Amino acid sequence: xxIIVPVKRVPDTASVRRIDATSRxxxxxxxxxxLCPVNEYAIEEAMRIKERTDAHVTVLIAxxxxxxGIVQKALxxxxxxxxxxxxxxxxxxxxxxxxxxxxxxxxxxEPWDLVLFGNQSTDARTSVVPAAVAELLGxxxxxxxxxxxxxxxxxVAHREHEEGWDVVSAPxxxxxxxxxxxxxxxxxxxxxxxxxxSKPVVxxxxxxxxxxxxxxxxxxxxxxxxxxxxxxxxxxxxxxxxDGAGSSVGALVDWMAERKxx
Amino acid sequence: xxxxxxxxxxxxxxxPRKSALQLLTAARSVADVTGDEVAAVWLGPGAxxxxxxxxxxxxxxxxAWDSADAKAFxxxxxxxxxxxxxxxxxxxxxxxxSANHTKDVAAxxxxxxxxxxxxxxxxxxxxxxxxxxxxxVFGGDVITRARxxxxxxxxxxxxxxxxxxxxxxxxxxPVETFSVTLSDAARSAPVTAVEKQxxxxxxxxxxxxxxxxxxxxxxxxxxxxxxERLADLLGAGVGASRAATDAGWYPHxxxxxxxxxxxxxxxxLGAGISGAIQHRAGMQTSQHxxxxxxxxxxxxxxxxxxxxxxxxxxxxxxxxxxxxxxRG
Ligand SMILES: Cc1cc2nc3c(=O)[nH]c(=O)nc-3n(C[C@H](O)[C@H](O)[C@H](O)COP(=O)(O)OP(=O)(O)OC[C@H]3O[C@@H](n4cnc5c(N)ncnc54)[C@H](O)[C@@H]3O)c2cc1C
Ligand SMILES: Nc1ncnc2c1ncn2[C@@H]1O[C@H](COP(=O)(O)O)[C@@H](O)[C@H]1O
Numbered sequence: 001x002x003i004i005v006p007v008k009r010v011p012d013t014a015s016v017r018r019i020d021a022t023s024r025x026x027x028x029x030x031x032x033x034x035l036c037p038v039n040e041y042a043i044e045e046a047m048r049i050k051e052r053t054d055a056h057v058t059v060l061i062a063x064x065x066x067x068x069g070i071v072q073k074a075l076x077x078x079x080x081x082x083x084x085x086x087x088x089x090x091x092x093x094x095x096x097x098x099x100x101x102x103x104x105x106x107x108x109x110e111p112w113d114l115v116l117f118g119n120q121s122t123d124a125r126t127s128v129v130p131a132a133v134a135e136l137l138g139x140x141x142x143x144x145x146x147x148x149x150x151x152x153x154x155x156v157a158h159r160e161h162e163e164g165w166d167v168v169s170a171p172x173x174x175x176x177x178x179x180x181x182x183x184x185x186x187x188x189x190x191x192x193x194x195x196x197x198s199k200p201v202v203x204x205x206x207x208x209x210x211x212x213x214x215x216x217x218x219x220x221x222x223x224x225x226x227x228x229x230x231x232x233x234x235x236x237x238x239x240x241x242x243d244g245a246g247s248s249v250g251a252l253v254d255w256m257a258e259r260k261x262x
Numbered sequence: 263x264x265x266x267x268x269x270x271x272x273x274x275x276x277x278p279r280k281s282a283l284q285l286l287t288a289a290r291s292v293a294d295v296t297g298d299e300v301a302a303v304w305l306g307p308g309a310x311x312x313x314x315x316x317x318x319x320x321x322x323x324x325x326a327w328d329s330a331d332a333k334a335f336x337x338x339x340x341x342x343x344x345x346x347x348x349x350x351x352x353x354x355x356x357x358x359x360s361a362n363h364t365k366d367v368a369a370x371x372x373x374x375x376x377x378x379x380x381x382x383x384x385x386x387x388x389x390x391x392x393x394x395x396x397x398x399v400f401g402g403d404v405i406t407r408a409r410x411x412x413x414x415x416x417x418x419x420x421x422x423x424x425x426x427x428x429x430x431x432x433x434x435x436p437v438e439t440f441s442v443t444l445s446d447a448a449r450s451a452p453v454t455a456v457e458k459q460x461x462x463x464x465x466x467x468x469x470x471x472x473x474x475x476x477x478x479x480x481x482x483x484x485x486x487x488x489x490e491r492l493a494d495l496l497g498a499g500v501g502a503s504r505a506a507t508d509a510g511w512y513p514h515x516x517x518x519x520x521x522x523x524x525x526x527x528x529x530x531l532g533a534g535i536s537g538a539i540q541h542r543a544g545m546q547t548s549q550h551x552x553x554x555x556x557x558x559x560x561x562x563x564x565x566x567x568x569x570x571x572x573x574x575x576x577x578x579x580x581x582x583x584x585x586x587x588x589r590g
Binding site: 037038094095096099119120122123124125126127128129131132134135136138140141142143144146156158159160161162163164165166167168169170171174179180181221222223224225226227228229230231234237238239240241242243244245246248249250252253255256257259261262 | 336363366378380382404407409412447451454456458460466504507515520522552563567568571579580584585588
């Protein structure tokens, strides 16, 4: 069993995130870069399968050179190997461009049985990438998995939606994305952090994954940013202190009634 | 022939979701400028029964693929249906609601058509016959305007509650059925069961006009029973912070925030929620925010239009009493 976990480098949510006025993409330098927290659930799921089946797990990262720092962070969870795809031509890609890069890298890495994405990323939050990769590879997209079982060349997953979930099955190889409900991620152990330093890291560029540079990057992006602005700060609201016996409730109900909420 | 804007209708138990009716409003706002017509696309059985609702909410016609295959396999049958439909009708704009599973359909379709995709738009304008979508990013801190370049197919997702439900029509829309040839690949991932957990009486958080939301400050899972009582009096949906879903007090699908869902109701009422940046990322574009928290320093008060500093177990039960009394 071979598993690939695509992991994204994102700006830390707790820092100020900006759009770079010149490149018109997320300004990745303005804030500390972290491994997308949603991917921790995919890494955890891969580690659990690895512990059960002795699977080999590769982490796949497409990022500019400045994103290399997360390679070690990802390996520290106990994964076997990292593939770092970087190329100046990737800059300015939209979600579909990113999907093209990941799909080409996955083709290059064949054979594998399972790809475990996060269901979204904390900066783009489009959730487009996993389904687009599956389409590019002609595979089913088993996204939003809150539960995953593997058996004999196939999988069963519970795909979360607004009303509950769908139980689905699919043959392997398959593209899966996971939601936070699927597990509780571990923290990297001290041993894992040390061991990460000696794990293999494979470097690839677009030529290495066999992708035409003209298909990705700013020039190929279908979604085009026209302009952007910062949300104006919100005016301070009314604050009342409750005396511990519901003295605030009258004012609250009046406030709600004025706005026709009751 | 006039151009056509296609609206992908998300439906459940035979009824279009509220989000689909909002999409029709969004589509009409574009059609009013471009002179196109608005067609609702219904994938799966049951279009005839929904034609009245769809017509009254502004669909000129319903294009229906009347086959259980639409939902019997994961995503791909819907993609192939839309691909074949768009090929036949040469539409250049498809609107979809930003729900989990429809996003997948849209993403795969964008790849197939060589089109572009924008998700979670909060507004649409028309420039040069093409759509310009407003979208809020970074938890609502930054507002962007984007378009799909060139003459590529425009596949645009609309955020919940970004447009109102309107009823400009009076009659049922005529239903035109179409057939779809599915590839073998479309049948490779069957849906073997559908587990519905949500309360049928309570609106979903993305669609609700009011959302009542609870956090760690509830202290125990039973706290949500109190919030559900409040919500039902207000016709509200019930959401939660990650602290509450992580603790297992409320299901994950109701988690609001950066790694949960985004809501933008008219009123968001948070009780026992501190308002961490990751939570605010999923709710700060709500029109009005009410916060009940015993810590006057809690960050949620920075974005609250009305804040109550107090113990939620003192305030919420009395709020429920007051609302019940008003009802008489
Ligand atoms: C990568 C990442 C992603 C995350 N994604 C999300 C997300 O999607 N959604 C999300 O919500 N969080 C998310 N978080 C977690 C977030 O950082 C906060 O930890 C979480 O939102 C806190 O939840 P809370 O407000 O319920 O709990 P706390 O921060 O513990 O706040 C509880 C509040 O309740 C108040 N309180 C206690 N008792 C009472 C009482 N009796 N009456 C009134 N008030 C009371 C306290 O004063 C306190 O302000 C994420 C974190 C990370 C790192
Ligand atoms: N540049 C990237 N490198 C590796 N994985 C990525 C990248 N971008 C997105 N992903 C994966 O796609 C998932 C969904 O991201 P998104 O579609 O951006 O919301 C993430 O959780 C990652 O697993």
